[in-house]
Amino acid sequence: MTIHPRPFDAEPLDPASQEAKHVQVRESLRRYLETYGDPGAAIPSERQLSEYFGVARMTVRQAIDALVAEEVLERIVGLGTFVARSKMDLHMKMTSYTEEMIRRGMVPDARVLAFEQQGASPLVARELQIEIGQPVVRFRRQLLADGEPMSVDENFIPAHRVTGILDDPPPTSLYNVLSEKYGLVMEWGEDTIEATAASPSIARLLNVELNAPLLKIQRHAYVARSMIDYSVSYYRADRYKLWVPLQRPGVRTPRAYSSKRLG
Template sequence: MTGYRRVLAHLREDVLGVLEPGDGLPPERELAIRFGVARMTVRRALDELATEGLIDRLVGVGTFVAYPKRNIHVQLTSYTEEMTRRGMIPTATVLDFGAVAASDHVARQLRLEPGDAVLRYRRLFYADGQPMSVDENFLVPQHVPGMAKASPPPSLYRYLSEEYGLVIDWGEDTIEATSATPSLARLLTIDARDPLLKIERRAYVGRVIVDFSVSYYRADRYRLSVPLQRPRRAQQHRPVLRGR
């Protein structure tokens, strides 16, 4: 076995079987001494592990065991159902729940006038006790009369279905990369300006927009998985929606 292959095998064994996510690896110089190889050989092995998604290399900081990334599947399952399916324990903290004035952007998405009242529901989601995402939902009060006076529901889409007969059947997502603001960074226990995956969603019941949401996912914990299918002729294609 070549020096590179030997180093790669030992480091992969350490990352997968000895160390925990977030643990730091020794500097390249120490690893080179440990394995009796050149630093270039160690660097090549670390690059391979980084390509495989097993480690994160932060310039000027160090090399760390990567947290496993969870796929975001665009489908009709709630956050609780999705995390449970993956063998993780889902929890959430309510950050805000109540009526607010719609900003220009929120009003445009919900087809309202700026300043109109909307119901805002903001939560911090966890999986196995680790913060995963910050979600902010905006609803039109006329569609959910009395909801602002109720307790925040654990599952929003299930609540809309059971209490108001509003079954979200399709949606439109806008996905982009962004960086964490100081407030988001504090909630997600990351550094300000760390990368985030931002998803804006308009959720519909028929032709009516019921919910507009903005979600910020930790880029080091998530990757997006979008199934693609060639549309059939004379068949309307609608995206499938993951509930919240």
């Protein structure tokens, strides 16, 4: 919410109302934010809001707590309370990041951090089910939308499956190149999703605070029974929420669930 140049002028409380004061404060703030709230901007402090509405700070805190629970506002420890940025649903699907951002009306971009061949580390070898030291192609990127960092992706592919890929510039869409140049159309995959905290290097790349919450997704992608790609991605938890459709076995869905993974 932009406090300047316009002054904060939410609707005052109605002393004749039978509604609890914290509810009145909550709804007055909600209406103000719907009209003037800029995502990511700070709102006045509890003390300022207490003085503005003429209520106790505990009453203001109650109202703010409710709006935080609804994801209208978000608190950042040590900084204050801010208008929440809308979160993009993170649906799991093997499509390209570029396609997904364009579909959302955003301008996608990527900064290549590494595009090289190296020997598989013990971790990568275990995940790809290959020998330690076997050549793999490593492709690491910082993915952006409308100029803002959204995620950091790192892919590992057995080098013998993509001979000559390093002779060309880094691909804009990795899965498109795998499909069109090498005939490797990802048919299925397995994702492991967990919460984690931003390390110093990831925090810098995602423009978040050290130890900020992130979504970490590890993927194993297959063509038939052959694993082609192992990837690790870190998503900003303040910009994404996970959406997972559920279905009882044997029951047809009333709609076609399409999911997305920024790949």
